[in-house]
Structure formats: structure tokens, C-alpha cells
Amino acid sequence: MALSTSQVMAEYIKRAGVPFVFGYPGTSNIEFMEGARVRGIDTVLARREATAAFMAEGLAMATGLPGVCISTLGPGSSALVNGVAAANLDRVPMIAISGQIGSAREPYFTHQVLDHNQLFAPITKWAGRVEAASVGTVMRKALRLATAERPGAVHLTTHADTAGREADDDVVLPPLHAGVAAPEVRASEPGLDPIAVLRDARRPVVLAGVAALRAGAGTALVQLAGGAGIPLVVSPMAKGVVPEDGEWFAGVLDMACNQVVWDLLGQADVILAVGFDPVELIKPWQVPARVIHVDAVPNTDQVYRADIEIVGAIGPAVQWFAEECAGVGYWRHDEVAAHRDRLRDAYYTGRVAGRLNPTDVVDVVRASVPRETIVTTDVGSHKLLVGQGWTTYEPRTSLMSNGLSSMGFALPGAIGAKLAAPERPVVCTVGDGGFAMVQGELRLAAALRLGMVVVVFVDGSLNRIELKQLRLGYPSTATRIERTDLVRLAESMDCYGVRATSRAELENALAASPIAGLDRPLLIEAAVDPAQYESQF
Structure with missing residues (x-):
């Protein structure tokens, strides 16, 4: 039996492992909700669309799965904007689906009609449209884009006359679990060796970000910090990438007592930025230290200047540093302990x-x-x-x-x-x-x-x-x-x-x-x- 367009969409969501959809119902998404229901996916009725997107974001943050939220047309889609933008800048995979008036009337009708492409394109990785003739391909693209580094939000529009239509493109493929490429070293000068740069440092500091958490690089980070004696600072959304009761943990960047943490970074002569995403920076980057950038993506932001970029799988790159720099002993335990004491004292000030x-x-x-x-x-x-x-x-x-x-x-x-x-x-x-x-x-x-x-x-x-x-x-x-x-x-x-x-x-x-x-x-x-x-x- 042929699947409808909405059923193909729901089947892709199911195969992605998503257990809940969050949203507010409307005429244009009834078919999708039913397709999800019969596949064991519960639709949770939020009290408004913006909070539905935040619920989807919370689920995605806790699991690593894509969060899925839905809205109807017009005011439903515009109310979704804040939560979708949050997921995109928080680097959280999300599929947001909004209904739309019938495709024949969309070019001229005005009641509750907004241009979803203009509304969502600036705040997502992609704003697409679902058609019966290409629904399978569109769903694969949406899921792949949402989950690819850096993850973010994708918005899809489903027209009222498309949702229940028999799908021409009804092939449902399993989700793609592609490995990350092996780390590749890129340097500003020929022959500039990242291991030599780190080994020659006197006061290196590791700054780990949310991409390191996504990559599961915590074990390698602990081995590097402990084996070489390097303090480890994390960004706020990376909290938990390493246990914060560890002896080399040195605090969270740009939260309370932020000057104490910036002072530590100011003492560094090399900063190993591991999966650090500048989207989390609140203060401008003013650290003069040389930076080694380690991430799944190149340092295209240029918030900091990196002489060396190691682009690819984060965990193996950190493991490489851990093995090559083991036993160096850059910092003493008591120095990092004294820093944590200063951080604690500042935390309780006032x-x-x-x-x-x-x-x-x-x-x-x-x-x-x-x-x-x-x-x-x-x-x-x-x-x-x-x-x-x-x-x-x-x-x-x-x-x-x-x-x-x-x-x-x-x-x-x-x-x-x-x-x-x-x-x-x-x-x-x-x-x-x-x-x-x-x-x-x-x-x-x-x-x-x-x-x-x-x-x-x-x-x-x-x-x-x-x-x-x-x-x-x-x-x-x-x-x-x-x-x-x-x-x-x-x-x-x-x-x-x-x-x-x-x-x-x-x-x-x-x-x-x-x-x-x-x-x-x-x-x-x-x-x-x-x-x-x-x-x-």
C-alpha cells in the first residue's frame, strides 16, 4: 500500500529514533500527527508553539537525537520562530514543520499566509518545502543537514493539499550514521607541528566546547589533562564533558566569576581549543596566546586566530595529544588547586x-x-x-x-x-x-x-x-x-x-x-x- 506524504515524513522521524513530537495542532498537520501516532510517536500538546520548540530542544540536548516540533500556518509558524532560532544557535539538531495553505492559493491569498522561506531561512540551516514527488529525498536532506556539524535547525513547510496526498517518492531509507573524517592538520606556516607547539609550551590550557561533548571526547580530555598536567576550562553548554570534581578541572568560561577564568586563560602561552564554538562567547576574545583549533569544522568564525587547525574527528585528535605529551607536567596540582580556591571564593562573594x-x-x-x-x-x-x-x-x-x-x-x-x-x-x-x-x-x-x-x-x-x-x-x-x-x-x-x-x-x-x-x-x-x-x- 502506498504511503501518503505525511506518512513518509512520520516514518523518517520514527527511523531517526525520535520518541516525541511537540507542537500545537492545526488543520494542516492533522495527517502528520496521525502518521506519527500509528508509528508509536506521541505528539505532546504544548501551550504555545515557542515552548513546543524549546521542549524539542530539551529532548535533543538530553539525547543527541533530533528534536521535532510542529505548528500550523500563519501565527502558528511565526510563534515557532524563537525556539527554532534558539536550536540553531545552540547547535541542536531540530526538524520544525509548519503547515501552509493549499499550494494553489498560496501565491495570491493573504489570510494567515506568511512566506516561510523568508521567515525561517535566516534562522535555520535550511528552509525547505515538502512535496509528494520528493518527500523522501527532502526528509533525508532535512535530517542529514540538521545533524551534520555544526548541528542546527531545519524548517519544512507542508501545504494543506500535500499532507494527505499519495507520495510518489515514498522510499524510506535507514538513517545515515557516517563516521567523522580522520583529523587533518592545517597550519599557517609550512612544517608547523602541533605536537611540537604543545610540547614546547610552558603554560598550556585546554578550552573544551560543546562540539567536544557531542563528539564524546571526554575520556580523551581527562587523559590529556591528567597525563600532561593541563588545566581544563569548559564552555557553558559543554558542562559535563568531563567530571567537574576532577583535579584538573578549572571552571566554566563566561559564567559567574568569569574574570578569574579569563585570568587563567591570560596566563596561557598555548590554548588548545577543543570543539570550542565562539557562539558561546559573551566577552570578546582578548587572549594573546597561540591557539590550536581542534574541531570537526574549520575555524571559519575567526573570533580567535589559530595558527594550527586540526579538522576532523575530535576524540582521536585529543587522544593523539594525550599520548604524545604524557608525562610533560606543565602545571602543578597545587597551582590548579589554588586557582579553584580563587574561583570558589569569588563565587561566594557578596x-x-x-x-x-x-x-x-x-x-x-x-x-x-x-x-x-x-x-x-x-x-x-x-x-x-x-x-x-x-x-x-x-x-x-x-x-x-x-x-x-x-x-x-x-x-x-x-x-x-x-x-x-x-x-x-x-x-x-x-x-x-x-x-x-x-x-x-x-x-x-x-x-x-x-x-x-x-x-x-x-x-x-x-x-x-x-x-x-x-x-x-x-x-x-x-x-x-x-x-x-x-x-x-x-x-x-x-x-x-x-x-x-x-x-x-x-x-x-x-x-x-x-x-x-x-x-x-x-x-x-x-x-x-x-x-x-x-x-x-
């Missing part, structure tokens, strides 16, 4: 005695959950503290948007992660501003019986912007948030809710509701004193 400080929240919540817990982090002042202070031990367990850095990611991202990994504890950390953007999704999490913890850092402010206003001598303008009783809000959405105004109250709340026993979300309204933010940033 604490107010007798109040619930933001670092108290990070410390108490981290101590109350297992090592393998997945944490999602929203954007705001709290993100910088969670990014530096939340100890991460495994890849894909610390999830944040740090490419687009979009507020509103953490709660829907946690829902996607929890659905993808139901056996894992999941904690969402979010500010009261970011939570206000997406709080309706709490009801979805309760309906799905997701036993996760949602920690809201409540300071009544869009703190990052308010601090900048105050430093300029301006009054707080459009940065104050009215207080909401989040405990009552949680209870109205069939969630558990508690309020904590002190460290002891927070500890008691978590002890009384251990995450392992939750049958629905626990929302913690953590009323923090924002004074520590001012001293940190």
Missing part, C-alpha cells in the same frame, strides 16, 4: 548573612539530588551562578540556551528532557521573569505526571538589566516584576508548591519532598536576596 542567597539555592538543590540529575537553566542572573556552581559529572546533564540565550527555555526544556529520560531526576532552574513567560507549561508537566523540581529564583526583577540601569544612574524602568503567589499558582495547576525564604526552609522543603518520590512537579518559590548578584556581576 553573600548576605541571614538571607537566602542565590548561591545557597544552587548549593542546597545540588546537594539534595543525585549526581546524574539533569538540570535545565534559564537566562538571567541566576544562570551565571548555576553555570559556574552546579557541579556536573556527566555529558548531557546540564542543559541551557547559550547560543541565542533565550529566556523561557528552562521549563519546557526540562519537560522535553524528562520525557526523553524518565528514569533521570530533572531540576529546572529559572528566574521569575523567565518563568512568567512560560508558566502555563507547568500544567502540562502535571498532566504528564512528570516528577521534576522547578526552582524559581524570585527577586521581583529583571535583574541583569536593572543592574545596568542602576550603574548608569538611571531608575529601574520596566524591570520590576509584580509578586505572584507561586505556591497557589502551582497548586492551581495540580503541582506541589512550597516557599523558601531561608536556607533552612529550602533544605526542609527538599527533604520533605525528595525528587525520587514525586508523581508531579514540585515548584519551589525561592525568595532570594539579589544583593549577591550585584557583587558578582
Whole structure:
């Protein structure tokens, strides 16, 4: 029996291993949702399209699989934009599918009609169109593009008169699992040898990024750092690529206490940039050290100048350095330990005695959950503290948007992660501003019986912007948030809710509701004193 266009699409999504599709239904995507349903793929009804994309992104971050989200035409497709752009800049594979009016009317009809190509082409790797005559080919291209280095978002348009049409191109092939090419050395000068450059260094530092996490290069990085005595700094979205309790771990770039980390990089004479993606840089690159670029893609960004590029499989390249430089001993243990002490002291700067400080929240919540817990982090002042202070031990367990850095990611991202990994504890950390953007999704999490913890850092402010206003001598303008009783809000959405105004109250709340026993979300309204933010940033 011939497959319809939507059935071919759904079959490709199934063979890619995707267990959930997130979205909001409309006439144009009914056929696709049914095709997914009969293939065992659940469609999760988000409360709006933007959060559906964030759920898909959270699932993709936690698993490495493509995230899939859907919308209807017009306002549905435009609402999808922010989440799709986030996935693209966060380097997360995503297939976003929007319906469209019938193809015959599209050239002249205006009601709810937007040009999807113009809308999505600037924020995706590709904006394509699904046709019955080429659906199989288009789906292969979409999946290959979304998952190829660097990963990102692909948007597909399906017209109302195409979705149910019998497919002419109905061949469904298994997903391609292509190996990465062997590392190739490219140097600015003939004969410039990367091993010689590193061996001749006195103070090298490794800077590992999210591509190293995707490549599974953690074991090789640990061997290199430990065997040669090199401090290892990670980018925020690479948290977990190496265990952060290791003796050579040296902190997270551009999060809290960022100057301490930049000072360490400033001492380096060679930086081995392993899978580091400049999309995560918040501060400009001002390090004079020579850079060896190791990545699956060339250094086309040119945010930093690299004299040597090693392009190809990241893990084998790092392993090569580990074997050739073993036993050199560039840094002493006590030097790196002293750096970590400075980082820790800076992290706790500005604490107010007798109040619930933001670092108290990070410390108490981290101590109350297992090592393998997945944490999602929203954007705001709290993100910088969670990014530096939340100890991460495994890849894909610390999830944040740090490419687009979009507020509103953490709660829907946690829902996607929890659905993808139901056996894992999941904690969402979010500010009261970011939570206000997406709080309706709490009801979805309760309906799905997701036993996760949602920690809201409540300071009544869009703190990052308010601090900048105050430093300029301006009054707080459009940065104050009215207080909401989040405990009552949680209870109205069939969630558990508690309020904590002190460290002891927070500890008691978590002890009384251990995450392992939750049958629905626990929302913690953590009323923090924002004074520590001012001293940190």
C-alpha cells in the first residue's frame, strides 16, 4: 500500500529514533500527527508553539537525537520562530514543520499566509518545502543537514493539499550514521607541528566546547589533562564533558566569576581549543596566546586566530595529544588547586548573612539530588551562578540556551528532557521573569505526571538589566516584576508548591519532598536576596 506524504515524513522521524513530537495542532498537520501516532510517536500538546520548540530542544540536548516540533500556518509558524532560532544557535539538531495553505492559493491569498522561506531561512540551516514527488529525498536532506556539524535547525513547510496526498517518492531509507573524517592538520606556516607547539609550551590550557561533548571526547580530555598536567576550562553548554570534581578541572568560561577564568586563560602561552564554538562567547576574545583549533569544522568564525587547525574527528585528535605529551607536567596540582580556591571564593562573594542567597539555592538543590540529575537553566542572573556552581559529572546533564540565550527555555526544556529520560531526576532552574513567560507549561508537566523540581529564583526583577540601569544612574524602568503567589499558582495547576525564604526552609522543603518520590512537579518559590548578584556581576 502506498504511503501518503505525511506518512513518509512520520516514518523518517520514527527511523531517526525520535520518541516525541511537540507542537500545537492545526488543520494542516492533522495527517502528520496521525502518521506519527500509528508509528508509536506521541505528539505532546504544548501551550504555545515557542515552548513546543524549546521542549524539542530539551529532548535533543538530553539525547543527541533530533528534536521535532510542529505548528500550523500563519501565527502558528511565526510563534515557532524563537525556539527554532534558539536550536540553531545552540547547535541542536531540530526538524520544525509548519503547515501552509493549499499550494494553489498560496501565491495570491493573504489570510494567515506568511512566506516561510523568508521567515525561517535566516534562522535555520535550511528552509525547505515538502512535496509528494520528493518527500523522501527532502526528509533525508532535512535530517542529514540538521545533524551534520555544526548541528542546527531545519524548517519544512507542508501545504494543506500535500499532507494527505499519495507520495510518489515514498522510499524510506535507514538513517545515515557516517563516521567523522580522520583529523587533518592545517597550519599557517609550512612544517608547523602541533605536537611540537604543545610540547614546547610552558603554560598550556585546554578550552573544551560543546562540539567536544557531542563528539564524546571526554575520556580523551581527562587523559590529556591528567597525563600532561593541563588545566581544563569548559564552555557553558559543554558542562559535563568531563567530571567537574576532577583535579584538573578549572571552571566554566563566561559564567559567574568569569574574570578569574579569563585570568587563567591570560596566563596561557598555548590554548588548545577543543570543539570550542565562539557562539558561546559573551566577552570578546582578548587572549594573546597561540591557539590550536581542534574541531570537526574549520575555524571559519575567526573570533580567535589559530595558527594550527586540526579538522576532523575530535576524540582521536585529543587522544593523539594525550599520548604524545604524557608525562610533560606543565602545571602543578597545587597551582590548579589554588586557582579553584580563587574561583570558589569569588563565587561566594557578596553573600548576605541571614538571607537566602542565590548561591545557597544552587548549593542546597545540588546537594539534595543525585549526581546524574539533569538540570535545565534559564537566562538571567541566576544562570551565571548555576553555570559556574552546579557541579556536573556527566555529558548531557546540564542543559541551557547559550547560543541565542533565550529566556523561557528552562521549563519546557526540562519537560522535553524528562520525557526523553524518565528514569533521570530533572531540576529546572529559572528566574521569575523567565518563568512568567512560560508558566502555563507547568500544567502540562502535571498532566504528564512528570516528577521534576522547578526552582524559581524570585527577586521581583529583571535583574541583569536593572543592574545596568542602576550603574548608569538611571531608575529601574520596566524591570520590576509584580509578586505572584507561586505556591497557589502551582497548586492551581495540580503541582506541589512550597516557599523558601531561608536556607533552612529550602533544605526542609527538599527533604520533605525528595525528587525520587514525586508523581508531579514540585515548584519551589525561592525568595532570594539579589544583593549577591550585584557583587558578582
